[in-house]
Amino acid sequence: MAAGFSLQDFILFSPVILLTGWGLLTLILDLTVLSRLGDTERNRALGLWTIAGLVSSVVLCQFLAFEYVGNVSGQDNLIFFDTLNGGVLYTQFAALVLLFAILVTCLSMVWNFTSHWGEYYALLIWSAVSMIVLIASEDLITLFLSLETMTICLYLLTAMEKSKKRSAEAGLKYFVYGSVSSALFLFGLSLVYGQTGSTSIDMIGQILSGAERPGLSGNLAGGVAVLMIMVGFGFKISAVPFHQWAPDAYEGAPAPIAAWLASGSKLASLVAMVKVMGGALGTWSATTSPTSPGWVGLLALISAATMTYGNFTALGQTNLKRLLAYSSIAHAGYMLVGVIAVGISTRREEAAAALFFYLVIYGLTTIAGFALAAWLDRDLGTESVDDLNGLGRRHPYVGVAVCVLMLSMIGIPPTAGFFGKLYMFMEALNVGGQDKVTMIGLVALGLFNSVVSAFYYVRILKAIFLRETDRKPLQNMGPEISLPLAVGAGLALFFGFQPASLLEDMEVVSRSGLRFAERPIASEERGVVRTILPARPASAEAAPPTEAPKP
Amino acid sequence: MIQALFIALSAFGLLMALGTVFARNLVNAALFLVAFFFVIACQFVLLEAEFMAAIQVLIYIGAVTVILMFGIMLTRNIQGDETTTVSKRWRLLGLGAFGTVCTVLVLGINAYQPWTDLAVRPEFPVTKDSTTPRGQAILSMTPTVGREMMTRYVVAFELAGLLLTAALVGAVVLAQHDSTDIVNAKAEKPGTEPAVTGS
Amino acid sequence: MSQQIPLTWFLYFAAASFSIGLMGVLMRRNAIGVLMAIEIMLNAANVNFVAFWRYGPTPASEGPISGVMMALFVVTVAAAEVAVGVGLILLCYRRWRAADVDELDSLSG
Numbered sequence: 001m002a003a004g005f006s007l008q009d010f011i012l013f014s015p016v017i018l019l020t021g022w023g024l025l026t027l028i029l030d031l032t033v034l035s036r037l038g039d040t041e042r043n044r045a046l047g048l049w050t051i052a053g054l055v056s057s058v059v060l061c062q063f064l065a066f067e068y069v070g071n072v073s074g075q076d077n078l079i080f081f082d083t084l085n086g087g088v089l090y091t092q093f094a095a096l097v098l099l100f101a102i103l104v105t106c107l108s109m110v111w112n113f114t115s116h117w118g119e120y121y122a123l124l125i126w127s128a129v130s131m132i133v134l135i136a137s138e139d140l141i142t143l144f145l146s147l148e149t150m151t152i153c154l155y156l157l158t159a160m161e162k163s164k165k166r167s168a169e170a171g172l173k174y175f176v177y178g179s180v181s182s183a184l185f186l187f188g189l190s191l192v193y194g195q196t197g198s199t200s201i202d203m204i205g206q207i208l209s210g211a212e213r214p215g216l217s218g219n220l221a222g223g224v225a226v227l228m229i230m231v232g233f234g235f236k237i238s239a240v241p242f243h244q245w246a247p248d249a250y251e252g253a254p255a256p257i258a259a260w261l262a263s264g265s266k267l268a269s270l271v272a273m274v275k276v277m278g279g280a281l282g283t284w285s286a287t288t289s290p291t292s293p294g295w296v297g298l299l300a301l302i303s304a305a306t307m308t309y310g311n312f313t314a315l316g317q318t319n320l321k322r323l324l325a326y327s328s329i330a331h332a333g334y335m336l337v338g339v340i341a342v343g344i345s346t347r348r349e350e351a352a353a354a355l356f357f358y359l360v361i362y363g364l365t366t367i368a369g370f371a372l373a374a375w376l377d378r379d380l381g382t383e384s385v386d387d388l389n390g391l392g393r394r395h396p397y398v399g400v401a402v403c404v405l406m407l408s409m410i411g412i413p414p415t416a417g418f419f420g421k422l423y424m425f426m427e428a429l430n431v432g433g434q435d436k437v438t439m440i441g442l443v444a445l446g447l448f449n450s451v452v453s454a455f456y457y458v459r460i461l462k463a464i465f466l467r468e469t470d471r472k473p474l475q476n477m478g479p480e481i482s483l484p485l486a487v488g489a490g491l492a493l494f495f496g497f498q499p500a501s502l503l504e505d506m507e508v509v510s511r512s513g514l515r516f517a518e519r520p521i522a523s524e525e526r527g528v529v530r531t532i533l534p535a536r537p538a539s540a541e542a543a544p545p546t547e548a549p550k551p
Numbered sequence: 552m553i554q555a556l557f558i559a560l561s562a563f564g565l566l567m568a569l570g571t572v573f574a575r576n577l578v579n580a581a582l583f584l585v586a587f588f589f590v591i592a593c594q595f596v597l598l599e600a601e602f603m604a605a606i607q608v609l610i611y612i613g614a615v616t617v618i619l620m621f622g623i624m625l626t627r628n629i630q631g632d633e634t635t636t637v638s639k640r641w642r643l644l645g646l647g648a649f650g651t652v653c654t655v656l657v658l659g660i661n662a663y664q665p666w667t668d669l670a671v672r673p674e675f676p677v678t679k680d681s682t683t684p685r686g687q688a689i690l691s692m693t694p695t696v697g698r699e700m701m702t703r704y705v706v707a708f709e710l711a712g713l714l715l716t717a718a719l720v721g722a723v724v725l726a727q728h729d730s731t732d733i734v735n736a737k738a739e740k741p742g743t744e745p746a747v748t749g750s
Numbered sequence: 751m752s753q754q755i756p757l758t759w760f761l762y763f764a765a766a767s768f769s770i771g772l773m774g775v776l777m778r779r780n781a782i783g784v785l786m787a788i789e790i791m792l793n794a795a796n797v798n799f800v801a802f803w804r805y806g807p808t809p810a811s812e813g814p815i816s817g818v819m820m821a822l823f824v825v826t827v828a829a830a831e832v833a834v835g836v837g838l839i840l841l842c843y844r845r846w847r848a849a850d851v852d853e854l855d856s857l858s859g
Contacts, residue, residue: 005705082811083704083707084706122720127717133706133710139707140820141820144827145711145827146710148714148827148831149713149714152721152830155838156718156721156722156725157721159841162841168838169842171725171841171842175834175835175838176781179831179835180788180791183792184791186792186795186824187791190795190802193802193817194666194801195663197802198811198816199820200811203812218662219662219663220655220659220663221656221660221663222659224656554755557759558759561759565767568771572770572783572787580786581786584786587790591793591797594797597755598760598804599804600803602818603822607796610826610829611789611828615829615832618836622839622840625840626843626844641776644776645776646773649769649772652765656769657762661758666761669756669757670758672755672804675754684814685808685814687814692815692818696815696818704819707819714827715830718830718831719833721834722833722836722837725840
């Protein structure tokens with residue numbers, strides 16, 4: 001890839017530029033044209049305006065995917081001096097993030113939890129922008145900056161409901177935990193920079209795998225660096241023991257922002273984590289010998305703890321948002337199994353594809369779950385699970401939709417959640433060497449935890465269908481709530497019947513977007529390692545894809 | 552000679568950091584922090600990155616400390632001076648964390664051969680005839696920073712602009728008084744929910 | 751030339767400052783105190799970046815001042831973070847009189 005940038009780079013980057021400008025226009029609109037209207041009208045007007053911007057950005061992304069991003073091979077699609085990925089990974093995940101943002105905007109139009117709508121929607125748009133850049137970043141500087149931008153926008157959004165004390169507390173707690181973890185993350189990044197001299201993720205992977213003694217043997221500084229980077233990422237995806245902020249933040253934040261935290265920020269952070277830990281630090285992943293530990297072992301422990309803690313604590317929750325927060329923590333635990341698989345599996349691109357499949361389904365169903373909480377919050381002010389009593393009688397379609405959602409979250413066929421777990425756990429077992437035992441244990445724990453999770457998801461269904469209502473009835477849903485709910489349930493069902501379409505899409509994405517350097521082969525593996533790129537010479541020709549993409 | 556200077560500077564800097572962490576009075580802590588920032592700027596000068604030293608003074612001492620001072624002054628009467636004693640448990644945890652992290656890092660630094668080998672910095676001293684990119688950059692760092700910002704790091708640069716805008720907008724919105732604030736402040740007792748929901 | 755400062759000395763200083771900052775985060779109860787400790791940690795990482803840039807070998811494709819640029823952007827992030835943090839603290843303290851980081855417990859569970 002020629003170092004430099006051209007007009008094409010800007011064209012590829014145009015959705016991001018459009019959205020940034022759109023956010024500014026939202027602010028200006030709020031201050032000028034709409035300043036005379038009341039809160040509800042402004043909310044509606046700005047919400048529709050935001051959706052218009054997000055939809056045009058999605059359209060632009062798909063257009064770019066058609067016109068410009070033809071090939072699947074990984075090498076040609078770096079733009080802007082190789083700091084960003086301009087390929088299918090970027091366009092598809094950008095569209096996904098924007099879809100989540102559209103659903104969250106729908107939810108935000110439900111009721112007036114703040115009067116600063118211009119700023120709210122502007123921050124929402126900008127956090128989506130930074131998530132897209134985070135997913136596309138190929139360089140540590142861009143990665144760190146976009147990570148921080150996303151998180152700072154989220155701190156602000158969490159505290160936006162100024163009339164409630166819990167919102168401000170949630171924001172402050174989130175901020176304190178988040179800043180500490182990003183300082184730790186940064187120090188880890190500085191140590192990695194010191195060992196390689198480079199901030200480009202691809203280059204770091206190559207340098208680390210080309211070292212005389214690849215692996216972490218004797219490299220205490222490297223081990224500390226990996227640990228700190230894991231702390232940073234673990235915080236962002238609310239893994240145990242860095243999850244302390246999550247239940248309070250999810251409960252205190254307004255329901256649309258809790259949905260945004262659970263879906264968008266987890267998606268972006270997990271993709272970044274896969275890139276950094278699977279790509280840049282992939283050489284340090286496997287445990288090739290007792291003196292050369294990899295980060296797989298530690299991440300496996302974190303994953304096991306997260307799954308178990310999330311599920312068991314959710315069993316005792318009475319607040320719906322808090323229950324969804326713990327369920328989200330548990331899902332992060334499952335997804336960490338996928339991340340480990342990407343690190344050490346023999347089929348890394350497929351493992352990444354399975355993880356992305358799970359991410360999509362998880363994001364959609366979680367937003368739908370929070371839509372339910374938003375409905376409760378709008379009418380009743382609180383969101384206890386008991387408030388759902390008897391909902392099924394009055395609103396049978398809602399009951400059916402929630403049933404599909406819960407089945408998907410547990411992982412029961414024929415919903416997409418089942419296929420997500422199936423693919424991810426199957427890929428996780430595709431490892432060789434000493435880590436196979438760890439992975440078998442982890443997958444078994446994952447299945448056990450799925451069974452445990454059934455208990456609290458079914459509790460929601462029980463409240464909806466089997467209990468009599470003793471609360472005041474909820475008013476009509478309105479399209480703002482029914483859209484996310486319908487989209488979540490509908491896609492969970494659709495991809496349950498047609499999982500292959502989404503999986504292939506994700507395979508194309510992961511093939512084009514992720515670069516994996518060589519990693520040390522444990523003696524038991526029979527040379528099954530596939531690398532997607534040869535070592536990159538300065539004047540690179542596009543490397544032919546290692547496998548023709550499926551039609 | 553320069554080694555003695557470095558040792559003195561570093562010791563002073565660490566003392567200032569300790570002062571920031573342990574000072575009872577928050578304003579004193581902020582002043583210790585200013586001294587620490589200045590020591591960091593001196594470190595940057597020793598590393599031949601004078602541009603960074605200038606930026607450090609301008610932004611950290613000039614802006615960050617001022618904002619912190621505002622924060623301290625505006626929240627002063629609510630808690631009073633920091634006379635709270637930290638519970639024994641957290642004190643032990645803090646000291647333990649300090650000891651562990653410091654030891655592990657120092658051992659790790661010591662163990663890494665390429666770092667311990669670098670007792671002499673490359674291309675020292677940098678003269679006008681230096682041809683390497685880094686040497687040229689050190690000689691004229693400000694134009695280099697400008698050029699790199701606009702070419703290699705243009706995305707990061709624009710993103711930083713977006714970050715600052717978002718932080719500005721959000722912080723103003725959060726910290727400002729709303730029209731319903733006075734009503735709420737009178738109606739509520741400290742620490743309880745207000746009578747009015749929705750602002 | 752006469753003696754110079756080895757790289758490891760800068761790294762020791764950064765490591766020590768980082769640990770002090772971490773200790774401050776754990777021991778401080780006031781949110782602004784925690785914020786100050788976080789700033790110490792971020793500065794320690796900055797020293798790391800610039801020291802590694804000056805002393806270490808750099809691949810040619812990286813650009814001549816990658817470490818300094820990273821430090822520059824970290825300064826930007828830190829400034830934005832402090833602004834947001836003080837805004838949040840003002841919201842919590844002045845409006846809700848929630849004075850202590852440990853006492854943010856109105857959220858149950």
